[in-house]
Amino acid sequence: MESILNGIALGAEQMLDPMALLLIMLGTIFGIVIGALPGLTSTMGVALLVPVTFGMTPVQGLSLLGAVYCSSTYAGAISAILINIPGTPSNCSTLLDGFPMTKKGQAGLAIALATAASAIGGFVSNVALLFMAPPLAELALRFGSQEYFLLALFGVSVIASLSERNLLKGFISGTFGLFLAVVGMHPMTGDIRFAMGIPELFNGLPLVVALIGLYSLPEVVENISGTVKQEAAVHQVKGIFGQMMEVLKYKMLMFRATVIGVIVGIVPGAGSSIAGFIAYDDAKRNSKTPETFGTGNPEGVVASETANNAVVGGSLIPALTLGIPGNAVSAVMLGGLMIHGLKP
Amino acid sequence: MSQTSRIRECGFAAAMVLLSTAFLIRALMYPAASSQFPRFLMLLQLIFSVILLVLSLRIPQAAGAGSFRLADLYPPIKVFVASSVYVLAIGYLGYFAATALFLCGSMYWFGKHGPVALIGVAGGFILTIYALFVLFIGVRLPEGLLI
Numbered sequence: 001m002e003s004i005l006n007g008i009a010l011g012a013e014q015m016l017d018p019m020a021l022l023l024i025m026l027g028t029i030f031g032i033v034i035g036a037l038p039g040l041t042s043t044m045g046v047a048l049l050v051p052v053t054f055g056m057t058p059v060q061g062l063s064l065l066g067a068v069y070c071s072s073t074y075a076g077a078i079s080a081i082l083i084n085i086p087g088t089p090s091n092c093s094t095l096l097d098g099f100p101m102t103k104k105g106q107a108g109l110a111i112a113l114a115t116a117a118s119a120i121g122g123f124v125s126n127v128a129l130l131f132m133a134p135p136l137a138e139l140a141l142r143f144g145s146q147e148y149f150l151l152a153l154f155g156v157s158v159i160a161s162l163s164e165r166n167l168l169k170g171f172i173s174g175t176f177g178l179f180l181a182v183v184g185m186h187p188m189t190g191d192i193r194f195a196m197g198i199p200e201l202f203n204g205l206p207l208v209v210a211l212i213g214l215y216s217l218p219e220v221v222e223n224i225s226g227t228v229k230q231e232a233a234v235h236q237v238k239g240i241f242g243q244m245m246e247v248l249k250y251k252m253l254m255f256r257a258t259v260i261g262v263i264v265g266i267v268p269g270a271g272s273s274i275a276g277f278i279a280y281d282d283a284k285r286n287s288k289t290p291e292t293f294g295t296g297n298p299e300g301v302v303a304s305e306t307a308n309n310a311v312v313g314g315s316l317i318p319a320l321t322l323g324i325p326g327n328a329v330s331a332v333m334l335g336g337l338m339i340h341g342l343k344p
Numbered sequence: 345m346s347q348t349s350r351i352r353e354c355g356f357a358a359a360m361v362l363l364s365t366a367f368l369i370r371a372l373m374y375p376a377a378s379s380q381f382p383r384f385l386m387l388l389q390l391i392f393s394v395i396l397l398v399l400s401l402r403i404p405q406a407a408g409a410g411s412f413r414l415a416d417l418y419p420p421i422k423v424f425v426a427s428s429v430y431v432l433a434i435g436y437l438g439y440f441a442a443t444a445l446f447l448c449g450s451m452y453w454f455g456k457h458g459p460v461a462l463i464g465v466a467g468g469f470i471l472t473i474y475a476l477f478v479l480f481i482g483v484r485l486p487e488g489l490l491i
Contacts, residue, residue, distance in 0.1 A: 021437055048481060168396050179367065191378035194370065217423060223454070224419040308400040344450045 004131060020063040021168060023056075027067030034068070035075025036213050038085045042072040043328045050336040058340035065336050070312055070328055073272060074118035077305055081110045085215045088309040089207055093217070093276035095291060096162075097300030104296045112243035113298050114305045120247065121306035124258045125265065125313025133317045136266050141322065143267055151267065151274075159280045162294075180205055250302045253283055259304035264307070265314020271327045272311035279307030350403060357397035364390035402486065426450070438488035440470050 014020070027049070034045035045068045053061030076087030079100035094114065101110040128136065143151075156174055163170025183194045184204035195201035247254070254255050257279040264275035283303035284293045315330040320342075325331035368386035371379045421458075433442040447466040456462065477483045 081407055167397070171478060172389055172392045172396065175385050175392065176360075179385045179389070182385070186378040189375065189378045191374060193374055193378060193382060194367070217427075220423050221419045224422055 023064040024067045027064040031068040031071030032075040033074035036078045045072045046329040070198045077114040087317035093304040100296035112240045116244040116247035117305040118309040121309035125310040129313040188217045254306045257303045258310040261310025263309035263312040265311035267343040272308035275307040276304040279303040353400040360393035439485040
């Protein structure tokens with residue numbers, strides 16, 4: 001414990017470097033732009049800036065990369081809430097209640113809750129990274145084939161909760177979604193499946209492209225049909241800072257979502273989108289008004305955003321202690337850290 | 345359930361039955377070692393789709409319910425046609441020219457007729473994309489036959 005506290009004190013001292021603080025600010029702005037633009041992911045943002053950090057000191061480089069990682073994960077919620085298109089795959093579960101809140105004229109409240117929940121989820125997961133990294137990394141190492149299978153099965157079972165109004169359609173969507181994942185080359189035999197001769201599909205369907213198509217095209221169709229008065233709703237984004245304290249109404253929800261986010265984060269291979277959906281499902285099952293989920297319930301936004309930001313700290317735990325990245329972004333981050341001389 | 349909803353439900357279920365059958369047949373053509381999972385998934389989806397189709401056909405239509413209008417299909421067709429024209433135009437005009445035309449056309453369609461708004465938004469968007477992708481990231485965006 002003493003060595004951890006000494007490390008924190010040393011790190012805090014180095015963080016007072018004005019250049020590092022400036023880079024954190026610039027990285028946060030860059031991350032927000034990358035995250036809010038559908039199609040540009042956190043992985044892309046961090047990967048883009050790794051070469052930029054070559055000429056910096058380790059503290060400055062790590063400050064910049066960390067700021068981009070955290071802020072881009074949060075910023076995907078902005079487009080998810082305002083235009084129903086997730087900025088990054090992590091924010092898919094946020095739009096389930098975020099966009100209905102916008103349609104109800106509560107876009108400001110939704111963004112305020114997403115911002116505050118993201119900050120709290122990210123902060124608590126980083127505290128976990130500081131104090132509980134070794135035991136949590138050991139837990140991650142215990143994950144074998146059976147545990148991964150159960151985690152995947154649990155992820156699929158969330159469909160039942162999300163589509164309780166029409167379970168049959170939920171199962172059809174679930175099986176079709178799993179089927180889309182098999183398009184492309186078989187990982188063991190190398191056979192190309194369902195690519196229809198299109199070379200771009202040989203490596204499978206690109207997740208980000210598929211997400212943009214799936215979420216944005218229905219929105220465009222609805223806009224053309226004239227069934228959405230989005231302009232009026234988006235104009236009501238105001239009073240965000242004043243509404244951030246509303247998040248304190250959901251303390252227990254944030255606690256559960258943070259635990260989910262950290263645990264999912266430390267498991268190599270599981271990403272923040274899974275954490276968001278599991279936390280959303282948990283929030284719905286524990287809510288006093290589960291029937292309002294999907295119609296603009298703030299609990300859905302808080303749970304989803306807390307969990308996907310809690311993954312940030314969680315995913316860095318196995319990366320920094322064992323050299324096994326929790327997800328794609330932490331893999332790129334790990335590369336950047338190693339360039340700066342940090343060896344797990 | 346209104347007639348429109350009923351036709352939608354039945355149409356969706358029938359489309360999924362056809363799609364599942366087509367993909368199941370396709371999966372059976374691949375070597376067994378590479379297609380066990382797709383075969384299982386498509387069989388499962390076919391069963392769910394058939395159940396959904398049967399249930400949709402058995403739901404009685406409510407008295408006085410609205411009728412299905414062909415005009416309901418226009419918005420998705422418009423989006424599909426516009427997107428297809430845009431993708432094809434990229435091959436001939438290049439990404440930037442096609443995107444500028446697509447943005448101006450879309451805004452005009454949605455009721456923004458002011459030249460300042462049309463040129464401002466399209467120009468601003470193109471400049472941002474150029475600065476971010478071409479100058480900063482160094483990505484070559486698609487070039488067409490003309491540009």
